[in-house]
Amino acid sequence: MADASPYILITALIASLMLIGANALYPQQGSVFGSLLSYDRLGGFFGVVTLLVTLFVTVSSVVVTNERPNAPLYYSLLSFTALGMLILSYAADLLMLFIAWELMSLPTYALAGFEKRRAQSNEAAAKYAIIGALSSAIILYAISLTYGFAGTTQIAPAVRAIASQPFNPLASTAILLFVVGFGFKMSIVPFHMWAPDAYEGAPPTISTLLAAATKKAGFVAAIRVLLAVTTVYAVTQNPVFSTANVFAVLALVTMTLGNIAALTQKSMTRLLAYSSIAQAGYILIGFVMYAYSTGVGGYQQEAIIGMTGSLFHVLNHAVMKGAAFLVASLVLFKLRRADVQAYGGLARRMPVSAFTLTVAFLALAGVPPLSGFWSKVLLFLSVLNGPYSWLAVAGILNSAFSMGFYAWIIKRMYMDESETTEKVNESTGFVVVFAVAVALIIGLGIFPGPAIAFAQNAIPTIFAR
Amino acid sequence: MNTLMDFLIVSAVLFAIGVYGLIVKRNALRMIFAVEILINAANINFVAFNRYLWPSALGQTIVLFSIALAAAEAAVILAIVVVAYRLHDDIDVSELKTLGG
Numbered sequence: 001m002a003d004a005s006p007y008i009l010i011t012a013l014i015a016s017l018m019l020i021g022a023n024a025l026y027p028q029q030g031s032v033f034g035s036l037l038s039y040d041r042l043g044g045f046f047g048v049v050t051l052l053v054t055l056f057v058t059v060s061s062v063v064v065t066n067e068r069p070n071a072p073l074y075y076s077l078l079s080f081t082a083l084g085m086l087i088l089s090y091a092a093d094l095l096m097l098f099i100a101w102e103l104m105s106l107p108t109y110a111l112a113g114f115e116k117r118r119a120q121s122n123e124a125a126a127k128y129a130i131i132g133a134l135s136s137a138i139i140l141y142a143i144s145l146t147y148g149f150a151g152t153t154q155i156a157p158a159v160r161a162i163a164s165q166p167f168n169p170l171a172s173t174a175i176l177l178f179v180v181g182f183g184f185k186m187s188i189v190p191f192h193m194w195a196p197d198a199y200e201g202a203p204p205t206i207s208t209l210l211a212a213a214t215k216k217a218g219f220v221a222a223i224r225v226l227l228a229v230t231t232v233y234a235v236t237q238n239p240v241f242s243t244a245n246v247f248a249v250l251a252l253v254t255m256t257l258g259n260i261a262a263l264t265q266k267s268m269t270r271l272l273a274y275s276s277i278a279q280a281g282y283i284l285i286g287f288v289m290y291a292y293s294t295g296v297g298g299y300q301q302e303a304i305i306g307m308t309g310s311l312f313h314v315l316n317h318a319v320m321k322g323a324a325f326l327v328a329s330l331v332l333f334k335l336r337r338a339d340v341q342a343y344g345g346l347a348r349r350m351p352v353s354a355f356t357l358t359v360a361f362l363a364l365a366g367v368p369p370l371s372g373f374w375s376k377v378l379l380f381l382s383v384l385n386g387p388y389s390w391l392a393v394a395g396i397l398n399s400a401f402s403m404g405f406y407a408w409i410i411k412r413m414y415m416d417e418s419e420t421t422e423k424v425n426e427s428t429g430f431v432v433v434f435a436v437a438v439a440l441i442i443g444l445g446i447f448p449g450p451a452i453a454f455a456q457n458a459i460p461t462i463f464a465r
Numbered sequence: 466m467n468t469l470m471d472f473l474i475v476s477a478v479l480f481a482i483g484v485y486g487l488i489v490k491r492n493a494l495r496m497i498f499a500v501e502i503l504i505n506a507a508n509i510n511f512v513a514f515n516r517y518l519w520p521s522a523l524g525q526t527i528v529l530f531s532i533a534l535a536a537a538e539a540a541v542i543l544a545i546v547v548v549a550y551r552l553h554d555d556i557d558v559s560e561l562k563t564l565g566g
Contacts, residue, residue: 095527098530102534106537110544110545119552123561123562125545125548130542133500133538134503137483137500137503140504140507141506141507143507144476144508144514151514
């Protein structure tokens with residue numbers, strides 16, 4: 001008998017996606033539950049992104065979990081994670097944020113180790129869980145310092161209290177710990193070391209969730225907490241350590257190291273993991289001008305462009321990386337191989353998957369007219385004028401460099417011969433997700449307007465503070 | 466008479482011990498202890514700030530939440546460690562090295 005649990009979750013996810021999407025278009029701003037949650041467009045934006053990825057993962061997982069007796073457990077854990085990410089998107093209180101963070105993280109530890117007889121899966125879960133526990137403990141410590149400083153856990157008043165003073169060691173330590181704690185989940189260098197191992201060992205559908213969804217939840221937490229406290233110098237009173245500089249250096253190091261490490265990988269899931277780290281670097285570029293604008297002043301236009309680019313890239317990256325990881329999941333599920341050699345001649349054996357991976361890779365590299373191109377244009381435009389123009393140069397160089405290994409995989413799939421040309425049956429659930437993802441990537445590339453407006457509308461809620 | 470600073474110093478020392486434990490220890494159970502110490506360092510902060518600076522129940526309420534979450538977290542990680550023990554007959558995390566490349 002077919003198990004009903006995935007279909008229940010799919011229905012629930014589609015229903016909540018429609019509800020949140022509609023509310024994000026026509027929001028009634030405000031707060032609910034005694035201002036524990038803020039009901040705004042930023043939350044709506046990230047709610048749509050994270051739920052979309054969870055929907056992709058759920059639809060594709062149906063065929064993978066079909067033969068497992070404990071499939072209902074898998075889907076209930078998935079739904080808890082989705083709920084955690086959703087609450088995190090809307091959280092307006094540090095206590096709520098922490099609880100949502102744990103609600104999002106704890107099920108993913110269990111999901112990463114879901115194939116409990118496979119040693120790699122358990123190893124991935126162990127590494128991910130210990131690093132995850134460290135990051136949540138660091139966030140809790142940062143919250144405790146913020147509470148001591150401001151006397152409240154409401155994000156907006158706490159942030160105002162911190163921002164009203166030019167420098168305070170207590171507040172600066174809290175901000176630094178927030179950067180570290182969120183940095184682990186966003187997998188920015190130097191807090192990325194768990195990501196390749198976790199993504200490689202975990203069941204690949206769960207790696208999709210980790211790379212495309214929970215990582216984005218880390219970004220929304222960072223946007224809500226960190227971006228309004230930019231007048232605090234991160235380490236000392238020396239302006240060299242301003243938060244804008246910290247973000248700029250993190251962005252540079254993250255995208256460069258991610259791309260260089262991706263080039264040397266033999267396993268597809270590890271390559272995707274490092275490419276995902278590099279993309280986190282691009283998203284951080286948008287934060288830089290915002291931090292500079294709030295900290296030093298001026299450049300308001302650039303700050304808005306940068307944040308729009310960041311949010312748009314969050315959406316694009318969720319779709320592109322989700323599609324790419326799901327192709328890797330299908331190949332691993334059907335061929336039982338994850339190394340890049342398995343992708344030789346894939347176009348003849350699995351044409352839909354090969355085409356999806358090609359589109360996703362071209363979009364990740366930023367080839368026009370795909371969606372990834374527009375968000376990168378916005379990101380690089382934002383830093384082009386002003387003190388961080390070197391970051392735009394570095395970003396463009398990185399994009400060109402990353403095209404190297406993406407094109408190499410695409411060439412492998414289309415030009416190389418495989419040992420066998422036997423056709424592989426591509427499961428319907430995966431094909432449906434691939435079709436939607438490719439349509440989104442190409443559609444948002446040709447008509448980026450609505451999505452950019454959607455992202456831009458989410459920004460005033462950050463500025464409003 | 467204890468001052469706020471005494472509690473903050475104890476908490477900072479506990480935090481340092483927790484980070485040290487996570488970095489140096491290779492036994493999975495010890496690493497879980499280290500995480501618990503980190504969380505309790507934060508809890509001491511909450512209660513101390515509540516007692517000396519902000520006399521409402523907020524800080525103590527957060528600690529109750531945090532204790533419950535720490536227990537849930539420890540349960541999940543312990544379950545993963547039990548599975549690791551069944552697979553490897555060992556809980557030394559340096560044995561976990563099949564991934565990498």
